[in-house]
Amino acid sequence: MSDSEDDTEDVQLKFVVLGDGSSGKTSLITRYTQDQFGRNYEQTVGLDFFLKRIRLTNKKNVSLKIWDIGGQTLGGNMLDKYVFGAQGVLLVYDVTNHHSFENLEEWYEIVKSMAHDSQPHYALVANKCDLEHLRTVTKDKHMTFATKNKLQSHYISAKTGDSVDLCFKMLAADILGIKLTRAETEQAHRIVTAEIANSANSEAVKIASVRRKQQKSSFCSLQ
């Protein structure tokens, strides 16, 4: 085993994902853990569990236990049990549904009142940013809520995957008191690729993209 492997530390974190029904919580987690997205809505009844192991930095591996809480849980008597022991809370709303944003205040206040010993770290997550033309929640409103309550702020799309990795990674880093380097945050930015249909150059584009990837991960040896 090399020195660098010896030094690596493993930690576990519990994240809960909250917000109104249909805001896209399950879609966000499914995109993050399985890199998949489905158009059909299947309501989460109660809760679901997901697990993802990430390398946060050279020296830190994190196992994320992600609890996907059904939107219908708000006001029920199970929520406090679900939230118990969470270090991270993602408050998710749908940018095209103003109610889902208004209700976050309630989600937030309830969870805050449940955490007695120590407060979890919170992230305000604006989902469905691919539907910019249907947006009803302004970025100003989002930022006011995030700033007032000192929440991390993220604009994402579970559909395209935009900023999904970054959102989880930054919350984990915040909890562990780690300041990610620019390179580490850039790695988490998802590059959304679009296929060019019937293009005569498509093969060339593919080759160019493979070459770029190879360049990034290759070593340079001076002789």
Ligand SMILES: Nc1nc2c(ncn2[C@@H]2O[C@H](COP(=O)(O)OP(=O)(O)OP(=O)(O)O)[C@@H](O)[C@H]2O)c(=O)[nH]1
């Ligand atoms: N366009 C778009 N649609 C999305 C996005 N995320 C989720 N959806 C759609 O929104 C609907 C609801 O998504 P879910 O992930 O099931 O919502 P949920 O928050 O888990 O809902 P509950 O389980 O009832 O709490 C589904 O039809 C998804 O395909 C997104 O980023 N963009």
Ligand SMILES: [Mg+2]
């Ligand atoms: Mg769900």
